[in-house]
Amino acid sequence: MLIRRTAEDISQPLRRTVQVAFLLLNLWIGFQFYQFVRQFETGVWRGWQRPAGVEGWLPIAGMMNSKVLLLTGYAPEVHPAAMVLFLVFVTSSLLLRKSFCGWLCPVGTLSEYLWSLGRETFRRTWTLPKWLDIPLRGLKYLLLGFFLYAVVSMTVTDIEGFLRSPYGLIADVRMLNFFRALSVTAAIIIGLLTIGSVFIANFWCRYLCPYGALMGLAALLSPLRIRRNKERCIDCAKCAKVCPAQLPVDRLTQIRSAECMACMSCIAVCPAEGALAMKLPGRKSRIVRPEWIAAAIAILLVASVTTAKWTGHWETPLPAHVYQRLVPLASETGHP
Template identity: 30%
Template sequence: MNVRLSLMRRISQGFGLLLGLFGFTGIGMTHIIFPGLHCYACPLAVTICPIGLAQNLVIYGTVPYFWVATIVAYGILAGRGFCGWFCPFGTLNDLLSFRKVRINGIASYSKYAVLIGTIIAAWMFADTMFCKVCPVGGLEASIPYLFLGVASVNRPFLLHLGVLVAVLAGMVIISRFWCRYLCPMGAILSLFNRISFLHLTLNPNRCSWCGDCAKACPMGLQPQEEYDSHNCTKCGECTTVCTMDAIQLTFSPQVERSRRVIPLLLNREHDQGGS
């Protein structure tokens, strides 16, 4: 068991939360785009929500050079690793990951529909429509402002709260429900998963196909086959349970040819051998 990796991830998630709430120091909004989904309307936010900003840039018709540069930099570094290691809402997903069920398939592509819908809605209505239903905004802005006595229980608040409750329920029923199916930031970062420096590597010669990694995966993947999946958050849970050290989390360019075909072939041989 790689306890050290788990500890490092918790510390990293702590840093994510710290950056998200750094406004407690009194500094105002900075120019940093947050590498995850974190509402800039949060009273303690000092960073910019990438999805909120993207909608505004669509509304204003700005060619998003700065946004693209930042997102690509994040993507190259870790891809969806930020979901597993840094995003505060991802951390909440983690904390509520009680049922690591395997429901992926075509449903996991729904986050791309959310992303495209977010952009189209911003363009069509010239408004940040996603923000009005974003559960992160509900948790980090609407509720705090209610307790600060600034917001009131009105229709926008109830809409936020309703979505938040539904998403939280989804997280309890299906581990990392939001990250799997709905997160538009996860959809963007997932595009970089197969080239990001932070990635999983599989040594098929060491894999015993025991399936322990699949049981541990909060995204419902089978890491021995889908170690480069667009859904993988690089959380490393699979590496901590792998007694054979077949799967490892590494930080390097993925320049070698894909070895995806190898485990698939081996899996077939394994299945044949087992029958």
């Protein structure tokens, strides 16, 4: 028997709130870091401290430090926050599917704004034909494979040598400089990705993001799944139409795909009560509500960062005179 939905679905307003909060947090971190760097470029000290959270943008350093932690049992001193945040995001994927991409990642959020703009403007988004879509989706795994190979092939000594080199110490400043002084090639690539994102939902995330690829692989182990109850489903296909990952939600009984980012958009549009839900495994599986996902992400993030701060595994203890020496030369500092 079909029972119409009565309760208001809060998943999308809640998810967008979490996305905006995390985007604003990242903008604030970026602004603080810019001010911190400017002090060493201008020689005028204005009291800005380096926000360690900027290391969330150093996922390779996060992978390297996680390897050192795994093999030696101790956390490296340089860029420990990169490791903490990397492990938090992988854990969130292991527990809550690829929620990092659907709820947190600022690039994913901007990408969602772009394709939403495209959909508002053109009343649709486009999909690539399967013969092109499938090989292109493999690109992000190739990029991930390249980075994983680079990290796996380094010894602990190599990693420590790399991260303690001038290049490794100011990898964050180099990243800032990359965006401050975009080369023509980088500007063209970013421009093309931006235009592509207006027409194709999650263009960057779907085809090119190696971090998202890693989160998707971790999410395959997550106990949470979107599950469809065939008895309650009225086969309207609204779920499949709205899915930004282009998954055939209306034809499957559960979504196992590494592309599912736990955005819950499919549940939000489903008109049939009890037909679609995010659930834990088991025959009498429990429904996982969006507020639980938001709370779990917040608790995981806050608890991990707080613990890292208390135990001294958050800040990179680099004296100001080292930044004073390295920051003005950041753009000329070569790879070791």
